[in-house]
Amino acid sequence: MSLKAVRIVWRISLLNIRSAMEYRTEFLLNIAAGAIWQVSVIVFATVLLARFTGMGGWDSSDVLLIPAIRMLAHGLFVLVLGRLHFIGRQIQEGMIDVYLVRPMPVYRQVQLAYFPTNAIGDLTVAAGLMAGALSRSHLDWTVGRISYLIAAVLGGMLLEAALFAVVACAALRFPAADYWSRWLEELLGTFGSYPLNVLPKAVGGLLTYGLPLAFVAYFPAAVLTGHGHTTGVPYWLAAASPLLGVLAYLATRLLWRWSLRHYAGVNG
Known part of the structure; x- marks a missing residue:
């Protein structure tokens, strides 16, 4: 991306933020909605620390690191790349057809469509959860371990973006495929906060090799x-999880370009 393109992205992002803040009450309610949406994770962490000493052979403080990584990766995904989550609606409204005639990459236009206010609430909860996990951890947080934690969060963000990008590519051909994004979000929220070794092996294998949820937070935390x-x-x-997130994201960008070349319009 050229310096001129970066400036344009920055200016559009600022305009989106100003637009979102135009109605202050709605802006604050959207932030609150983002935080409230993650209340199940907070309840899980509270019950885990208050009632159990561990789970699946993991100490409770170690388990807490799994939802902390997942939530922080998810919050960053929503903030930076999460507009792909709503690509089905943009396709059905014919916005992709409009994007195609503009002198800016379609993917970039999708990501600049609006400012995700709810991401602020997501990240607030995630940051609090991560702070709690680190404060209760008995690990020696060396430079190497901290660097891997940062890489794991960024890799998890890119892997989640890759998963939703696959759904977006499917929606370019079959707009109804947007429903899959809700199913995917439910799976991430339901299974992403637990050690997968507490699940049946068939389910753990599916969430490792079929839908690679395990690489978002479970393997890095392990x-x-x-x-x-x-x-x-x-x-x-397991150790290569952050790298796999990067590779998966790059692969889905290629898939996006291929899918866009074969896009036939909202009416097929």
Whole structure:
């Protein structure tokens, strides 16, 4: 992206933020809605710390790191790349046809469509959860471990973006496929906060190799807490989770370009 393109993105982003803040009450309610939407994670963390000493062979403080990584990765995804989540609606409204005639990449226009106010609430909850997880952790947070944690969060963000990008590509051909994004979000929210070794092996395998949810937070947390050899996959694969997130995101960008070239319009 050229310097001129960066300036345009920055100016449009500022305009979107100003537009979102035009109605202050609605702006604050959207932030609150983003935080309230994650209340189940807060309840899970509270019950875990108050009632249980651990889960699946993990200490409770180690388990807490899983939802902390997932929530922070999810909040960043919603803030930076989350507009793909609503691509089905933009396709049905014919906005993609409009984007195609503008002198800016369609993917960029999709991401600049509006400012996701609810992401502020998501990130507020995620930051609080991460702070709590780190304060209760008994790990020695060396430079290497901190660097891996940052890489894990960014890799998780990119992997989640890649998963929703696949749905977006399907929606370019079949607009009704947008329903899959809700199903995907439910799966991420339901299974993303637990050690997958507490689930049946068939389910754990599906969430590892079919829908690679395990690479978002479970495997990185396992590597950080010393459980990397008990995840059921080779240690190097679990440790490579951040890199796999980057590769998956780059692959889905290529898939997006291919899908866009074959886009036939909202009416097919």
